[in-house]
Amino acid sequence: MSELLVNYVSGLWQLGSGSGSTLFDPVLGDELVRVDATGLNLQDAFQFSREQGGRALRALGYKDRAELLKSILEVLQAKKDLYYEISQKNSGTVKNDSAVDIEGALFTLGYYAKLGQSLDNHYFLKDGDPARLAKDPLFQSQHILTPTPGVALLINAFNFPAWGLWEKAAPALLSGVPVMIKPATATAWLTHQMVKDVIEANILPPGALSIICGSSNGLLDQLQPFDVVSFTGSADTAKIIRSHPAVTEQSVRVNIEADSVNSALLLPQQVSGPIFDLFIKEVVREMTVKSGQKCTAIRRIFVPESDVNVVKEALVASLSKTTVGNPRNESVRMGALISRAQKQTVLDGISRFKGCAQLFFDGSSQNLIDADDNSCCVAPTLFGFDKASDAMLAKDIHQTEVFGPVATVLPYENLSQALEMIAMGEGSLVASVYGDEVVELAQVAADLAAFHGRLHIISSDVGAMHTGHGNVMPQSIHGGPGRAGGGEELGGLRGLSFYHRRTAIQGSTQVIEAMFSGSNS
Numbered sequence: 001m002s003e004l005l006v007n008y009v010s011g012l013w014q015l016g017s018g019s020g021s022t023l024f025d026p027v028l029g030d031e032l033v034r035v036d037a038t039g040l041n042l043q044d045a046f047q048f049s050r051e052q053g054g055r056a057l058r059a060l061g062y063k064d065r066a067e068l069l070k071s072i073l074e075v076l077q078a079k080k081d082l083y084y085e086i087s088q089k090n091s092g093t094v095k096n097d098s099a100v101d102i103e104g105a106l107f108t109l110g111y112y113a114k115l116g117q118s119l120d121n122h123y124f125l126k127d128g129d130p131a132r133l134a135k136d137p138l139f140q141s142q143h144i145l146t147p148t149p150g151v152a153l154l155i156n157a158f159n160f161p162a163w164g165l166w167e168k169a170a171p172a173l174l175s176g177v178p179v180m181i182k183p184a185t186a187t188a189w190l191t192h193q194m195v196k197d198v199i200e201a202n203i204l205p206p207g208a209l210s211i212i213c214g215s216s217n218g219l220l221d222q223l224q225p226f227d228v229v230s231f232t233g234s235a236d237t238a239k240i241i242r243s244h245p246a247v248t249e250q251s252v253r254v255n256i257e258a259d260s261v262n263s264a265l266l267l268p269q270q271v272s273g274p275i276f277d278l279f280i281k282e283v284v285r286e287m288t289v290k291s292g293q294k295c296t297a298i299r300r301i302f303v304p305e306s307d308v309n310v311v312k313e314a315l316v317a318s319l320s321k322t323t324v325g326n327p328r329n330e331s332v333r334m335g336a337l338i339s340r341a342q343k344q345t346v347l348d349g350i351s352r353f354k355g356c357a358q359l360f361f362d363g364s365s366q367n368l369i370d371a372d373d374n375s376c377c378v379a380p381t382l383f384g385f386d387k388a389s390d391a392m393l394a395k396d397i398h399q400t401e402v403f404g405p406v407a408t409v410l411p412y413e414n415l416s417q418a419l420e421m422i423a424m425g426e427g428s429l430v431a432s433v434y435g436d437e438v439v440e441l442a443q444v445a446a447d448l449a450a451f452h453g454r455l456h457i458i459s460s461d462v463g464a465m466h467t468g469h470g471n472v473m474p475q476s477i478h479g480g481p482g483r484a485g486g487g488e489e490l491g492g493l494r495g496l497s498f499y500h501r502r503t504a505i506q507g508s509t510q511v512i513e514a515m516f517s518g519s520n521s
């Protein structure tokens with residue numbers, strides 16, 4: 001039997017008492033490790049984290065905690081080779097795709113370590129300036145942000161076991177809030193290894209970082225009013241979390257990152273030249289990186305009706321060069337989906353789209369490299385329409401996230417129709433827009449903003465330096481309205497708000513000033 005990963009709760013390594021769920025290599029089908037959380041005393045685990053971890057973290061200032069993040073980063077950097085190895089085995093990804101997860105995690109951690117150094121080494125944060133409440137300026141209102149005295153329960157999706165951990169844990173720990181991480185079972189190994197390395201390096205106070213691998217049973221029942229939940233995953237699970245009594249009756253704060261049918265928009269008159277090339281390159285990259293298993297991946301490709309054929313030809317030419325198969329073979333550019341279940345879900349999505357759109361490109365006619373049909377490899381598949389009037393009616397395409405290397409070309413007759421169709425996604429994480437008219441780009445950005453958490457605007461002046469449609473940079477917020485879950489993470493210091501409580505202090509100017517005079521440095 002494969003190794004059973006050990007949970008770390010209440011400051012102790014604790015095995016689950018069941019036989020556990022097995023994690024597999026999605027290319028070779030080999031059993032890798034098992035996870036199990038049966039029989040853990042979750043009440044004690046949350047209490048320990050809340051009391052010991054929370055108290056110890058809050059006794060430090062922001063700069064002190066930034067130092068902890070820096071030390072964590074150093075430990076993880078030294079173990080990178082192991083993380084790439086686990087990622088290849090458990091996620092079935094080629095090196096470049098593993099890097100999106102692993103290097104993305106380290107970059108985000110480093111970013112928050114640095115950002116924390118810019119804060120006062122105080123116990124709480126100042127929020128805005130004092131506002132006079134009476135005629136006499138002596139009586140004022142000053143808002144402050146204090147770390148919430150609870151646990152941050154972080155529940156993650158399978159597609160980012162490294163980045164998903166640290167993009168949530170770094171802002172939480174910097175805020176002074178202990179973390180209880182529950183990774184998605186299918187890829188829990190990498191998250192577990194990173195947590196293990198950090199715990200063994202003895203950087204954090206006891207209770208500051210805990211990990212539960214396996215079933216989520218009973219986790220939400222432990223939540224108390226000052227705890228917070230940050231969830232990334234499907235809309236169905238999000239619904240369960242939102243309706244849990246801890247949330248509905250005790251106001252436990254929840255952040256949801258869910259499905260998203262993201263868009264790329266090619267503006268008119270761009271059919272040749274650098275903008276067109278940037279657009280094609282980005283669409284292909286987004287369809288194939290991590291086999292399209294990115295919440296930010298481009299799913300809907302909007303192009304002027306007159307340009308459909310040119311776009312189709314360029315995309316097909318590029319997609320047909322994508323080699324798919326075993327990531328251990330150096331000629332492979334795209335590895336596998338994460339599991340048989342995900343493969344089936346994606347194949348079902350492809351069948352569904354075949355019923356409502358034309359098949360522009362079917363990569364499955366090409367042979368897999370060093371892999372067979374038993375593997376979880378699925379080749380890129382491009383759908384499309386010739387006419388804008390058909391694209392307008394394709395509700396399934398606008399509202400279904402097929403979580404794999406699948407996207408659809410949607411023609412538009414005029415810009416307002418394109419914007420209308422983009423909005424039919426009912427709220428997305430990100431849209432990218434490609435054009436060269438500054439005023440037009442600015443107007444489109446303003447028109448699309450309310451429907452998105454992030455807009456990636458590409459003109460030729462930024463073509464060589466842009467960070468990518470799907471790359472989540474910690475400087476910018478990540479999250480989106482509506483279908484995307486309504487959440488908000490990262491965005492520099494904004495990412496700390498979720499882990500703090502905002503309070504208005506009404507009092508004498510002298511009292512308010514005294515609150516900020518102490519520092520624990």
Ligand code: NAP
Nearest residue numbers: 156157158183184185214216233234237240257258259295
């Ligand atoms: P999922 O099935 O909803 O699982 C997400 C997490 O929730 C896993 O850790 C899962 O644990 C846990 N979970 C399942 N049932 C639960 C319950 N009743 N209570 C508490 N936790 C529960 O999603 P997934 O298949 O891992 O991820 C794919 C989805 O995530 C896609 O739809 C994608 O769009 C979305 N996603 C969004 C973002 C974003 O930032 N917006 C990023 C990445 C992915 P188990 O694994 O043990 O079941």
